[in-house]
Amino acid sequence: MSTHILEKKFGSIGAKIDFENPDFRRSYQAYQDRLKLSRENQKKYPARSLSSKDIAIPLDLSVDIVKRGRDEVFIIDTIENKNMDVSVIDLRTDIRHLLLMIKDLTPKHLRNKSKPYITKYLCGHDERHWFVAAVPEDAHVKSVAEAMAALKPELAVQSQAKKGVKKKNRNKRKNKAYIRQGEWFFVPVDIDSEDYPIYKNEPLSRGRGSKPHFCEELFRKGGTVVYTSGVYAPDGLTQEEYEEYRKEHPDHFGSRIPWKKMVRDPEAYARGKVRHTDHKTISLNGWHRIVFNTENKAFAAKTVVFLD
Numbered sequence: 001m002s003t004h005i006l007e008k009k010f011g012s013i014g015a016k017i018d019f020e021n022p023d024f025r026r027s028y029q030a031y032q033d034r035l036k037l038s039r040e041n042q043k044k045y046p047a048r049s050l051s052s053k054d055i056a057i058p059l060d061l062s063v064d065i066v067k068r069g070r071d072e073v074f075i076i077d078t079i080e081n082k083n084m085d086v087s088v089i090d091l092r093t094d095i096r097h098l099l100l101m102i103k104d105l106t107p108k109h110l111r112n113k114s115k116p117y118i119t120k121y122l123c124g125h126d127e128r129h130w131f132v133a134a135v136p137e138d139a140h141v142k143s144v145a146e147a148m149a150a151l152k153p154e155l156a157v158q159s160q161a162k163k164g165v166k167k168k169n170r171n172k173r174k175n176k177a178y179i180r181q182g183e184w185f186f187v188p189v190d191i192d193s194e195d196y197p198i199y200k201n202e203p204l205s206r207g208r209g210s211k212p213h214f215c216e217e218l219f220r221k222g223g224t225v226v227y228t229s230g231v232y233a234p235d236g237l238t239q240e241e242y243e244e245y246r247k248e249h250p251d252h253f254g255s256r257i258p259w260k261k262m263v264r265d266p267e268a269y270a271r272g273k274v275r276h277t278d279h280k281t282i283s284l285n286g287w288h289r290i291v292f293n294t295e296n297k298a299f300a301a302k303t304v305v306f307l308d
Contacts, residue, residue: 009088010074013096015123015130021062021077061102063121063300065130072130074123078102089120090143097124097144099135119300122147126182127173129278133183134298145171153291156185179288181279183295184213186288191269193219193287204268206292213279215290216272223266229259236264 003019010017061084062077078084083105090099104117111117120135122144135141139150148171152160159177160170169175179186184204196219203212226236232252237245246253253259268290275281295301 006076006086006088009091009098010123012091012093013098013124015074015096015125016071017074017076019076019078021064021066021075061119063100063102063123063132063134065132074130074132076100076102090147092124092144095124095144097122097148099123099141099144099147116299119298120147121300122151127279131182133293133295134300136294136297137299138297151293151295153185153294155187155289155291159187174282179282179284181213181274181276181282183293184274185291185293186270186274186282186284187291188284189269189287189289191287191289193269196221202270204290205262206296211277213274213276215270215274218268218270218290220263220266220268223263223268226262226264227259228262229257231257233259236262 007017061079062075064075064077065072066075067073076086078086085103085105087101087103088098089101092098100121100123102119102121104111104115106112106117116137119137120141122133122135124131124144133151135147135150139146141147141150149157156178160175163176165175165177173180177187183206199218199220200216202215202218204215205212224238226238227242228234228236229252232249233245269287270290271284271287273281273283
């Protein structure tokens, strides 16, 4: 699809689009540099080479939203890869959403088998801002409605069926089955919190520097304790990894470099108000199970984690 047609499609939902992301190009080059260093270190110091956790797999493309003046602009950058075909396969002007598909046309025998050759993104407007969400590849969605359904976590889908939510209400931010705020779903449950400490004004974060949502009251069960730093460890380090990292990088610690103790992937529950700068505050009457959407199951978003 030509850039002119893409601009027209995005324009029909009121969005602006561009095709080059300088920040992503720099990060992509940084990946290539780190990968080269890792291979060199593997030969010299096998035990000290970078692990797969240290290096994200590049997608050869970037689908993002950046702020330019007062505008939010969708950026689709394929790093000048002529084998990337970008197209809009479904459009819903009534809700300002579209389904974007990016197909790798590289000959099959030359294609990287570790990457899917088709990735899909739900792009649209949610409350106050534009958003982009990678859709799990195994859902094989063909429409905006299917993409929205595929991004719902299983617990929300089960609650939807149990409470008999009508089809016309299933994609609303609030119905009998759940309340949604951005990528987070809050599913009402009947649970006793007496045996657990209740935390006040507790943050929810998907990691990677995302802006947290704050819960008026929250308690959690299980999960893994991790230490996070927005600069050096946005997804968190386990206790063992943290201690090893401190020995290897003492200069990454100090009064001006904040580290925070958090819990990764807990079973978490919230009640009261939930606030976020990009969304309308919601009120939860009684305890609700907190679940993240399914974007983290998509190859294009495999680095997303749940940090509380």
